[in-house]
Amino acid sequence: MNIVVCVKQVPDTATERKLRPDDKTLDRDAVDGVVNELDEYAVEEALRLKEAHGGEVTVLTMGPAKATETIRKALAMGADKAVHLSDDALHGSDALSTSYAMAQALKKIGFDLVILGSESTDARTGVLAAMLAERLGAPQLTLARKVEVNGSAIAIERITDYGYDKVEATLPAVVSVVEKINEPRYPSFKGIMAAKKKPVEALGIADASVDASAVGLAAAYSEVAEFAAAPPRAAGTIVKDEGDGGVKAADFLASKKFI
Amino acid sequence: MSEILVLVEHVDGEIKKVTLELLTLARTLGEPSAVWAGPGCGDAAKAKLAEYGADKIYVADSDEVVNYVVAPKAELLARLVADKSPAAVLVASTIEGKEVAGRLAVKTDSGVITDAVGLGEGFVADQSIFGGGVNVRSRVTKGTPIVAVRPNSTAPVAAAGAGAEEKVEVAPSEAARAAKIVERVKEEKGARPELTEAAIVVSGGRGVGSAENFAIIEKLADSLGAAVGASRAATDAKWYPHQFQVGQTGKTVSPQLYIAAGISGAIQHRAGMQTSKTIIVVNKDPEAPIFEIADFGVVGDLFQVVPQLTEEIEKRK
Numbered sequence: 001m002n003i004v005v006c007v008k009q010v011p012d013t014a015t016e017r018k019l020r021p022d023d024k025t026l027d028r029d030a031v032d033g034v035v036n037e038l039d040e041y042a043v044e045e046a047l048r049l050k051e052a053h054g055g056e057v058t059v060l061t062m063g064p065a066k067a068t069e070t071i072r073k074a075l076a077m078g079a080d081k082a083v084h085l086s087d088d089a090l091h092g093s094d095a096l097s098t099s100y101a102m103a104q105a106l107k108k109i110g111f112d113l114v115i116l117g118s119e120s121t122d123a124r125t126g127v128l129a130a131m132l133a134e135r136l137g138a139p140q141l142t143l144a145r146k147v148e149v150n151g152s153a154i155a156i157e158r159i160t161d162y163g164y165d166k167v168e169a170t171l172p173a174v175v176s177v178v179e180k181i182n183e184p185r186y187p188s189f190k191g192i193m194a195a196k197k198k199p200v201e202a203l204g205i206a207d208a209s210v211d212a213s214a215v216g217l218a219a220a221y222s223e224v225a226e227f228a229a230a231p232p233r234a235a236g237t238i239v240k241d242e243g244d245g246g247v248k249a250a251d252f253l254a255s256k257k258f259i
Numbered sequence: 260m261s262e263i264l265v266l267v268e269h270v271d272g273e274i275k276k277v278t279l280e281l282l283t284l285a286r287t288l289g290e291p292s293a294v295w296a297g298p299g300c301g302d303a304a305k306a307k308l309a310e311y312g313a314d315k316i317y318v319a320d321s322d323e324v325v326n327y328v329v330a331p332k333a334e335l336l337a338r339l340v341a342d343k344s345p346a347a348v349l350v351a352s353t354i355e356g357k358e359v360a361g362r363l364a365v366k367t368d369s370g371v372i373t374d375a376v377g378l379g380e381g382f383v384a385d386q387s388i389f390g391g392g393v394n395v396r397s398r399v400t401k402g403t404p405i406v407a408v409r410p411n412s413t414a415p416v417a418a419a420g421a422g423a424e425e426k427v428e429v430a431p432s433e434a435a436r437a438a439k440i441v442e443r444v445k446e447e448k449g450a451r452p453e454l455t456e457a458a459i460v461v462s463g464g465r466g467v468g469s470a471e472n473f474a475i476i477e478k479l480a481d482s483l484g485a486a487v488g489a490s491r492a493a494t495d496a497k498w499y500p501h502q503f504q505v506g507q508t509g510k511t512v513s514p515q516l517y518i519a520a521g522i523s524g525a526i527q528h529r530a531g532m533q534t535s536k537t538i539i540v541v542n543k544d545p546e547a548p549i550f551e552i553a554d555f556g557v558v559g560d561l562f563q564v565v566p567q568l569t570e571e572i573e574k575r576k
Contacts, residue, residue, distance in 0.1 A: 014526060017392065019393060019395075037508060038508060094370075095361065095364075096364055096365065096370070096371070118354075121507055121508070121530075122389075124511075125361070125374070126361075126373065127360065128361075129358075130329060130357075130358035130359075130362050131364070133438075134365040134366065135365060137434050137437075139437035139438035140329055140437070141328070142329075143354055143355075159354075159502065160443070161270070161353070161455075162445045162446065165328075165440045165442070166440070166441050166442040166444065167328055167440050168438075168441050169437055179501070179504075220370075220400070221370030221400060221401045222398060222399045222400055223398060223400050224396070224397050225383060225396045225398055226395075226396050227393055227395040229393055229394075230392055230393060230533075232551075233538075233552050236538075236553040236554040236556055237554070237555050237556070238545075238550055238556040238557075238558060240545075240559065241557050241559025241560065241564055243563075245541070245559040245563065246565065246568035246570070247567060248557065249539060249541070249555060250568055250571035252539065253516075254575065258483070258515075259572050259575050
């Protein structure tokens with residue numbers, strides 16, 4: 001089974017993230033990049049499926065040169081090879097053009113199964129997997145908390161507000177996984193060393209048949225009109241519990257008409 | 260005034276509150292038309308949609324629309340966008356609502372904005388990003404604006420609309436029938452409201468200390484008719500089920516009132532609740548960062564303060 005797992009480098013959520021004043025995109029230079037946490041579950045799931053069914057795991061990432069660090073992490077976990085879609089023209093791409101460029105790259109790579117994390121911790125739109133399914137004409141098996149493959153049949157448990165749906169489809173398919181579908185492994189020393197020798201193919205937009213005019217900031221389908229640091233919340237009232245903390249909290253709730 | 264499509268969220272024929280919020284919002288910007296995907300749009304449901312301002316109700320009364328993952332709903336909306344040329348399409352910014360919005364955006368070659376917490380003239384959307392640290396105003400610049408709006412972004416207000424029903428015949432394409440839902444499994448979660456929709460959320464964190472102790476969080480929640488949430492520390496420790504995790508990698512909530520007990524307020528947690536309107540904090544550590552965003556905070560032992568608060572609420576009912 002040919003599995004492609006999509007990973008994204010995102011700013012560490014523990015650091016302060018900012019938008020660039022000039023083009024209102026995320027300032028990726030100012031912060032440490034890490035693997036999008038939810039993508040680690042996707043890598044792990046891909047490796048487990050490979051271990052159970054055979055095949056190959058390819059990592060696909062789209063992002064600047066710096067994103068190589070993220071690729072190495074996924075390779076160190078055990079993925080076989082990687083494709084790095086990178087081009088200056090891609091800077092500032094929104095979800096629509098990102099999904100277009102990724103879909104083009106996926107068509108070039110070929111796949112039985114595409115696996116992603118359910119969202120990124122920076123943009124948090126949660127739409128990429130659905131958009132890829134739409135663009136690739138592949139079944140959308142998103143928000144999976146469990147994935148089972150049997151020959152060309154695939155079944156998932158898709159989380160919902162009320163519990164979960166059991167969903168069935170036929171490969172090739174697009175899967176997104178939620179946190180806690182598995183426990184992502186830590187790269188071993190051996191894995192880290194091996195990752196350095198694994199092939200990373202650089203893919204420019206022309207190589208992936210991506211139309212340059214359809215990606216990047218200029219092609220975005222929406223614009224940030226304005227942005228500002230959130231004003232600090234007005235300082236609240238903080239009291240020390242002197243045995244009546246619960247009563248005082250109730251008084252506050254009453255003053256706000258909650259009770 | 261121009262037509263605005265609002266995708267109705269419903270479970271077992273019951274309309275979810277977020278839909279009434281979207282209708283309320285849509286009324287300020289145009290004439291809302293409700294879109295009902297699937298069976299179950301009974302007279303009571305239609306009356307409710309009209310009560311909150313739906314001028315038209317498009318009903319695609321077919322199992323086919325709901326028996327496959329997301330794609331048929333996006334097809335239905337894409338067809339209505341083509342036929343009716345609405346000024347915008349609003350969906351709830353729930354995990355599924357966002358996926359519908361995403362596919363619709365691809366189908367109609369239109370821009371999409373997710374996680375809006377407000378929407379104004381020209382469909383300019385307010386968003387709160389990076390864990391609540393930055394406020395952004397965005398707008399769609401191509402195609403039909405598609406905006407996913409978070410639950411609790413506005414208070415639903417009734418104002419009657421005509422509520423004229425228009426049936427829509429649908430037959431999802433083969434591509435839209437690729438991922439079949441073969442069974443829906445409802446997991447027991449009692450009478451509490453759904454976490455992302457609840458007007459009040461009471462959450463417990465590391466300070467709660469054990470699964471058993473979550474009973475005091477649940478009691479406070481029940482006294483307020485609230486949903487229960489948990490920080491990642493609590494769900495990682497398996498004290499509370501993972502689907503109730505509020506935070507960066509869990510659910511995002513934006514309730515009228517959020518009560519955080521025994522939660523320090525790491526960015527991981529704040530990202531999921533910082534747009535709550537009123538925040539109450541109980542924590543024994545006066546240095547806990549969660550106090551920075553509290554409207555009211557009690558520095559004290561949650562095992563003393565929370566039961567006392569619950570008792571006091573019951574007393575004052």
